[in-house]
Amino acid sequence: MNPADNNIYLLQTEWNIQGSSYATEINAQLAFVEEHGLHNWKGQEPADSRSELALEVLSLLKKANREGTIDNFRASYPPAHAPFLNIIQEQGQNIENLCYINDNTIAFIIGSAYEKRRAYVLTNRNIEKLSDSIQAIGRSHQNNIYAIAKTNSITTHKNWEGRRIAEFKLPPVATLPISQLIPFNDGLSVLLISSEGIYLLTTSGHTLIHPVPDPQDQEWSSYIDMEHAALSYDNDLIAVGDQTSAHRLLNRFGHHLATIAPQSSFPHYALFSKDGQKILLNSCHLYDGVTISVPTASFTNLYPGLTSQTIIDKNCRVYAAVATSELYIFGDAAGHIQAFDQEGKKCWHYFVGSTITSMTLSEDEKTLWVASCSGMIHKLKLNEGQRDNHTIGNGKHYEEFRVIFWKNEPQPLVW
Numbered sequence: 001m002n003p004a005d006n007n008i009y010l011l012q013t014e015w016n017i018q019g020s021s022y023a024t025e026i027n028a029q030l031a032f033v034e035e036h037g038l039h040n041w042k043g044q045e046p047a048d049s050r051s052e053l054a055l056e057v058l059s060l061l062k063k064a065n066r067e068g069t070i071d072n073f074r075a076s077y078p079p080a081h082a083p084f085l086n087i088i089q090e091q092g093q094n095i096e097n098l099c100y101i102n103d104n105t106i107a108f109i110i111g112s113a114y115e116k117r118r119a120y121v122l123t124n125r126n127i128e129k130l131s132d133s134i135q136a137i138g139r140s141h142q143n144n145i146y147a148i149a150k151t152n153s154i155t156t157h158k159n160w161e162g163r164r165i166a167e168f169k170l171p172p173v174a175t176l177p178i179s180q181l182i183p184f185n186d187g188l189s190v191l192l193i194s195s196e197g198i199y200l201l202t203t204s205g206h207t208l209i210h211p212v213p214d215p216q217d218q219e220w221s222s223y224i225d226m227e228h229a230a231l232s233y234d235n236d237l238i239a240v241g242d243q244t245s246a247h248r249l250l251n252r253f254g255h256h257l258a259t260i261a262p263q264s265s266f267p268h269y270a271l272f273s274k275d276g277q278k279i280l281l282n283s284c285h286l287y288d289g290v291t292i293s294v295p296t297a298s299f300t301n302l303y304p305g306l307t308s309q310t311i312i313d314k315n316c317r318v319y320a321a322v323a324t325s326e327l328y329i330f331g332d333a334a335g336h337i338q339a340f341d342q343e344g345k346k347c348w349h350y351f352v353g354s355t356i357t358s359m360t361l362s363e364d365e366k367t368l369w370v371a372s373c374s375g376m377i378h379k380l381k382l383n384e385g386q387r388d389n390h391t392i393g394n395g396k397h398y399e400e401f402r403v404i405f406w407k408n409e410p411q412p413l414v415w
Contacts, residue, residue: 062076093375093407095371096108100361106360140184154167168201170192195361226242228269266283316330336349
C-alpha cells in the first residue's frame with residue numbers, strides 16, 4: 001500500500017471507529033435520560049473527537065462530488081454533525097419553506113426572511129436554481145396548490161409551475177420580510193406570515209389578522225417576534241401567535257374564536273392534526289418548550305369553551321413540524337426530530353444537528369425532508385431501518401443523502 005492510500009485507510013478507520021463509538025455512547029445516554037431523567041445521569045458527557053479529521057474528510061467529499069463517487073464515499077464515511085461545528089458556525093445558513101412536489105422533488109428557500117433569498121428545486125440529487133425574484137414559497141395541505149411571493153406580488157398555482165389561479169397584492173408595508181406562505185386549498189386565499197404582522201390575503205384585498213390593532217395606542221406597531229401561524233387541513237381554522245401574545249384561534253375569515261394561555265413563557269409554534277380534530281400549540285422558554293393538544297371542537301361549537309388539554313411534550317422548543325396520519329413530528333432548537341402519538345407518548349427520535357428550520361413530508365408519509373440552520377437538507381426514509389452504526393436516534397429510519405449549502409462553497413455538496 002502506497003503512503004497516500006495508507007493515509008486514507010487510516011483516516012477512514014479512525015472516522016468509523018470514533019463515529020461508531022460516539023453514536024453508541026450518546027444513544028445510551030439518551031435512552032437513560034428518556035427513562036430516568038437528565039438529573040439522574042451521572043456518567044460522562046459523550047464527546048465526538050473527530051474535529052481534527054473534518055477538513056480531510058471534507059476535502060475527500062468535494063473530490064467525490066467532482067468525480068461522481070458520492071455513494072462510495074458515503075459508505076466509507078457516514079456523515080456527522082459535531083466534527084464540522086466550527087465550519088457550520090462560520091458558513092451555515094437557514095434553509096426554509098421546504099415544499100413537497102413529488103416523491104423525489106422539493107422546492108425550498110435559502111436565507112432568512114430579512115436576508116436576500118435564493119430559491120431552488122431539488123430533484124433526487126440534482127439542484128436547480130430558480131428566479132432571483134422569488135422571496136418565499138408555500139404549499140397547501142390539499143390539492144397541490146403552491147403560493148409564490150415575488151418582488152411585488154404573490155401568485156397561486158395549481159401544481160408546481162402549473163396554471164395560475166390568482167394574484168394577490170402585497171400589504172402596503174415598506175419592509176415586509178415574509179417568513180412563510182400558506183395557500184388555501186382552493187388557491188383563492190393565502191396566509192402571509194411576517195414579522196410585520198400576519199395577513200389573510202384574498203382576491204378582494206388583505207386583512208391584518210394578528211396582532212390585533214389597538215386604536216387607543218398612538219404608538220401601536222404591527223411588528224412581532226416569533227411570528228407563527230397554522231391552517232387546518234380543511235382550511236376552517238387558523239392559529240396565530242407571537243412572543244407577546246397568547247395562542248389565538250380564528251375562523252377561516254380571520255374572525256377571533258378563542259384565546260389559550262401558553263403553558264410555557266412565549267407562544268412559538270402551531271400545528272393542526274391531519275384529521276383536523278386537534279390543534280397543537282407550542283410555547284417556549286430559552287431552548288425548552290411545552291406542547292399541548294386541544295380538541296378543535298372546543299372552538300367550533302356554538303358555545304366555545306376550553307374543555308380539555310393534553311400535554312404532548314414538555315421539552316421541545318418547536319421550530320418546524322409535520323403531522324402524519326398517526327403521529328406529530330417535531331423539529332426542535334437542538335437539532336432533534338421527535339415523534340409523538342396523539343396521547344403524548346414519544347415514539348422515536350432522530351438527530352441531525354443545529355436548529356431545525358423547516359420540514360416537509362411526502363404524501364405517502366414515507367419520506368421526510370428536514371432542513372436546519374447548519375445549511376443542510378436531509379432526506380430521511382422513514383420506517384425502512386437504520387443504515388449504519390453512526391445514527392443518533394432510536395427510530396428505524398435512515399438518511400438517504402444530505403445536501404450541504406455552505407456560504408463559502410461555490411457549489412452545494414451532496415453527502
